[in-house]
Amino acid sequence: MQRMRAAILAVGSELLGPDRLESNSLLLVRTLRRYGVDVVRKSVVADVVRDIRRELTALLEDVDLVLVCGGLGPTADDVTREGVARAVGRTLIEDAAQLEVLRAKFAHFRMRMADTNLKQAEVIEGARVLPNPRGSAPGQLLEIPGKAAVFLFPGVTRELKGLMKTELEPWLEERTDGEEVETRVLRVACVGESTLEERILPAYDEFGREAVSVLASAGEIQVRVTAAGYAQERASRLESMTRRLRELIGDSVYSGEPDASLEQAVGGLLTRLGRTVVTAESCTGGLISQRLTAVPGSSSYFLGGVVTYSDQLKRELLGVPREVLEEHGAVSPEVVGWMASGAKKSLQADYALAVSGIAGPEGGTASKPVGLVYVGLAGEGDPEVKELRLPGDRDRVRWMASQWSLDLLRRELLRNDSDPGQVPGRG
């Protein structure tokens, strides 16, 4: 079978401006690749009927599949439906069922439906409506014999993701023969990129350079292994590669799930062990508690936290002694130790994470420069405190501090775990 050729067309004048890059295509490419579909071109055009029509007319002759994203909203410049209809010489029809769905959605959220929303119920003659429960405009699929199939997707990433799962993947599955290219991801926290590269050097030789790739971001690395072929052969090859990589990298691997986050890994361990955690934050200002609670179901292990920006609140809410604050300053291992112990005691949890540091851009001194952060953990014994020197701007320093803090707890939980075989980070 010849490989299917696809094109991605993003519609949106804002994507032609100086501030924003189209990025939905990365998601689409990932899925298409899995089904052995080649993406041969990507393009961005403005919210202009003529431009959409022109572009699509050319694509319809050149590729087998066109994925159009964006321009399905209710405003005057949402003209994707019209542009596509023109390219295939069809009309737009108001879909009664879709109109009902729209009305119901607005009623549910007690919002008045403006007249402009009516256009979101317009469907290209002959197209199939693709339900989009996450948004107001549905997707559409137009298949004309002898021409490329055309999917119309919303540009909102969350909605696009949903439609990829419910509509695009099943469609692709029907049209491919079971051979897939599959990628597995190991997520690694708080290891430098060059350190990691050194650790996995043997894997490059063993599996081939192109089977392994490394993608680094702040405080986080993704190691990806790829294998092609039919289900079983592919799975066993991926299995042996990831096993070997885990051996080489060690327990810095916190998950083997592509979309897992460090806070999910921590949450999984806390749930498994039946323990609870609280936080006491200064420079991270609530970022750690926000990350912990971003995980659905976190209320079973996260009790609460305090953000103590002022020294007064460090004393009153956490019981940090005035002398300790005066002698060592708020950014010190001593104060972070007290913050952790104080939070554990007054918020009554098994573990307490504490952070204090200088996130910048102001507030640094020669002895306590911007990027100096202490992260602390109070558990059973004395609190453990780590000193960090973090590069980058305020956002990056805060983010890295939250990574190290969560990883401190993750490692402590791993050590206390009697059944490592079932730990998410090692599964």
Add this chain to the structure above:
Amino acid sequence: MQRMRAAILAVGSELLGPDRLESNSLLLVRTLRRYGVDVVRKSVVADVVRDIRRELTALLEDVDLVLVCGGLGPTADDVTREGVARAVGRTLIEDAAQLEVLRAKFAHFRMRMADTNLKQAEVIEGARVLPNPRGSAPGQLLEIPGKAAVFLFPGVTRELKGLMKTELEPWLEERTDGEEVETRVLRVACVGESTLEERILPAYDEFGREAVSVLASAGEIQVRVTAAGYAQERASRLESMTRRLRELIGDSVYSGEPDASLEQAVGGLLTRLGRTVVTAESCTGGLISQRLTAVPGSSSYFLGGVVTYSDQLKRELLGVPREVLEEHGAVSPEVVGWMASGAKKSLQADYALAVSGIAGPEGGTASKPVGLVYVGLAGEGDPEVKELRLPGDRDRVRWMASQWSLDLLRRELLRNDSDPGQVPGRG
């Protein structure tokens, strides 16, 4: 003079993969806009002669200027020169002078020049060579009367930047007469896109549809106005358009700065008024305090906050009475009112924001569905509490709750402000 229309074509198979986005176009767009050139499309094609030829053939008829980036290197898959030559029906000629430049470069770095490098001296018949001292392949400029002008640039950003300065800008300057284009942004919080569209409808008529554009994301809208012309006329036009839009939109406009955030606007008002704020969060889990403290210098007005996920901590840290929790439940206007008052009192600030809600995906009931959120504000009098019904997943509900909460405080601060002329949101 009619505005020039440009297209950007990036060549490179690696830009069609799942990990990398083409980003040179942002630089190009910025420069082109300044000279009043509209970028009407961007595309990415693979390193394939046929694809480059096809794409360029279409563009030559459609736009006035094509900027091609990438594929000028020495390797077998660097075929941009060939693809462009085919599109215009010309041959490639080995340029003797360019060959000399290449040889000299290699000699300078004491490297042997491989035969494959010879292709970097190939120039499209009739094209002008654009010297590229930062790399080995020069750029090229092809001008054919009656067709679009075509620039060939290297894909390496550093080299591209150099050629933009030395070749593209002077070329644009010659073709424009000092007229430039400028954009201003109004940032708007907590208004629906269609409501906003209705409010600004008169502006579309008054300024023309294309002068105003709307970019919506969760709980946040950017309204952009654009004006072309000479410096003074442009500035006064932008001034009167933004003034009119502020009139139409009202005090939902929180800033006229393109990169401003709601938390910055709130921080600006708190600083101006010399007031302090604390937070008491449940479903947002620290997101509000994290956002407030993301602003450099926030320690002067943000004292701290508590995240009370458990009922016990709502009682102990905020003094919410047990009877109120039992009678109304944690997600209720009553509890949020108590949380706000309790936080204001025990954390000793001028204002306290409180939030409680059901972020989902679990925990919803018929009477209290996922997305039901109460945001509260304690200031001078009785606490003010607002009920929200927020659509979307957990992340979105939490984000929207933080937006509404910050906006509640912003509006209260605006009301208390005696000098509205200087408020950031109205400047």
